[in-house]
Amino acid sequence: MTGAGAELVLRSTRVITPEGARAACVAVADGRITAVTPHDAPPPPGARLVDYGDAALLPGLVDTHVHINDPGRTAWEGFATATRAAAAGGITTVLDMPLNSVPPTTTPAHLAVKRDTAAGRVHVDTGFWGGAVPGNTGDLKSLHEAGVFGFKCFLSPSGVEEFPELAPDELAAAMAEIAGFGGLLIAHAEDPGHLAAAPPADGSVRYADFLASRPPAAETEAVALLIRLARRLDARVHVLHLSSADTLPLIAEAKASGVRITAETCPHFLTLTAEEVPDGATEFKCCPPIREAANQDSLWAGLADGVIDCVVSDHSPCTADLKVPDFGAAWGGIASLQLGLPAVWTAARARGLGLPDVARWMATAPAQLAGLAGRKGAIAPGHDADFAVFDPEATFTVDPAALHHRNPVTAYAGRTLRGVVLATWLRGRRTAEHGQVTERAGKLLERTAPPT
Numbered sequence: 001m002t003g004a005g006a007e008l009v010l011r012s013t014r015v016i017t018p019e020g021a022r023a024a025c026v027a028v029a030d031g032r033i034t035a036v037t038p039h040d041a042p043p044p045p046g047a048r049l050v051d052y053g054d055a056a057l058l059p060g061l062v063d064t065h066v067h068i069n070d071p072g073r074t075a076w077e078g079f080a081t082a083t084r085a086a087a088a089g090g091i092t093t094v095l096d097m098p099l100n101s102v103p104p105t106t107t108p109a110h111l112a113v114k115r116d117t118a119a120g121r122v123h124v125d126t127g128f129w130g131g132a133v134p135g136n137t138g139d140l141k142s143l144h145e146a147g148v149f150g151f152k153c154f155l156s157p158s159g160v161e162e163f164p165e166l167a168p169d170e171l172a173a174a175m176a177e178i179a180g181f182g183g184l185l186i187a188h189a190e191d192p193g194h195l196a197a198a199p200p201a202d203g204s205v206r207y208a209d210f211l212a213s214r215p216p217a218a219e220t221e222a223v224a225l226l227i228r229l230a231r232r233l234d235a236r237v238h239v240l241h242l243s244s245a246d247t248l249p250l251i252a253e254a255k256a257s258g259v260r261i262t263a264e265t266c267p268h269f270l271t272l273t274a275e276e277v278p279d280g281a282t283e284f285k286c287c288p289p290i291r292e293a294a295n296q297d298s299l300w301a302g303l304a305d306g307v308i309d310c311v312v313s314d315h316s317p318c319t320a321d322l323k324v325p326d327f328g329a330a331w332g333g334i335a336s337l338q339l340g341l342p343a344v345w346t347a348a349r350a351r352g353l354g355l356p357d358v359a360r361w362m363a364t365a366p367a368q369l370a371g372l373a374g375r376k377g378a379i380a381p382g383h384d385a386d387f388a389v390f391d392p393e394a395t396f397t398v399d400p401a402a403l404h405h406r407n408p409v410t411a412y413a414g415r416t417l418r419g420v421v422l423a424t425w426l427r428g429r430r431t432a433e434h435g436q437v438t439e440r441a442g443k444l445l446e447r448t449a450p451p452t
């Protein structure tokens with residue numbers, strides 16, 4: 001009630017709790033939230049009070065979809081740079097994807113390499129997804145026991161040869177194995193047959209050609225397969241970076257009928273449209289692609305009604321030279337780790353949605369996906385004292401030079417966004433302020449409890 005024993009109290013007229021926004025004080029001891037008390041409650045004796053006035057206090061964001069590419073493709077990104085960008089952007093927990101690093105995280109030995117590489121270099125709490133690839137079904141259980149949060153697979157080529165896609169029979173075998181030990185399969189859902197049948201975008205500077213090469217039907221077909229298998233195997237499945245809203249009726253029906261399926265979408269699908277991509281602007285290329293404005297409206301509806309659970313970055317950078325002005329040849333991936341919160345908030349606010357919605361999509365739901373509910377992703381007693389202090393009214397224009405990720409190529413360059421991250425707190429320590437990262441306090445995370 002009083003936050004007795006607190007070392008630190010953060011005060012704001014807009015604390016975003018699971019019950020909504022309220023004026024409150026948040027008491028912290030030993031890196032955890034001990035109490036959420038009335039705004040006018042006096043701080044306990046000896047506690048340090050930090051009063052953020054009318055700035056919003058959000059739970060630190062949980063970004064479960066980040067490609068850090070370290071070791072192996074460290075010219076593209078790395079643990080220090082990616083997590084510095086995350087901290088500056090109000091993110092306090094990231095989960096690293098198993099591919100684009102060399103080695104990929106497909107065996108316990110490879111996971112150990114990842115952990116050794118990341119140790120001592122992370123500015124936010126960092127965990128790892130494993131990978132399900134042809135031939136490693138026998139490694140999945142030991143990877144699970146070694147602490148990965150789940151297993152990523154592709155249904156179509158991944159873009160890197162060391163991380164091949166699963167054929168449908170291999171997908172079923174991996175899903176059955178993972179379901180057998182209570183794990184989670186996360187999938188890049190584009191059907192290879194539909195992609196192969198579409199006209200390629202090779203040599204084209206036109207975004208319309210790229211869009212035609214990744215048709216919505218590829219997503220629909222792949223999601224339908226995942227649902228069929230999840231239903232048959234009673235498996236838990238998560239659809240990554242959903243782009244086509246045509247999939248939403250399938251997912252809604254599956255959820256309603258008890259299939260354990262969740263889905264995420266990304267800031268770029270919610271804020272950028274196919275219609276506005278200039279010729280040759282391959283910083284907008286990602287797979288599946290950014291689609292038309294009407295599709296984007298439907299994604300927002302899917303979020304508002306709960307068919308889509310999470311919004312995560314799919315931060316997937318590369319060196320600038322790989323973003324050639326050819327939509328077939330350019331590397332596909334959008335780098336937005338530091339910008340996701342203002343990008344999503346700008347669009348959410350314009351649609352009449354609130355900060356509690358954004359906190360649910362970008363902190364609470366991803367924490368739940370990763371099995372971190374109760375520990376991360378909410379301002380509530382018992383949770384880690386992770387916060388993003390956010391001025392939701394201020395605006396800024398995106399200057400790539402102010403971004404901390406290794407290659408500051410971004411589709412958001414020059415855009416004016418609403419909402420500025422004023423500070424980030426990780427387990428009761430202020431780790432970033434006004435875009436500058438002031439302390440490296442990240443820890444490596446392991447899956448500690450079965451996902452719920």
Ligand SMILES: [Zn+2]
Nearest residue numbers: 065097314316
């Ligand atoms: Zn990705």
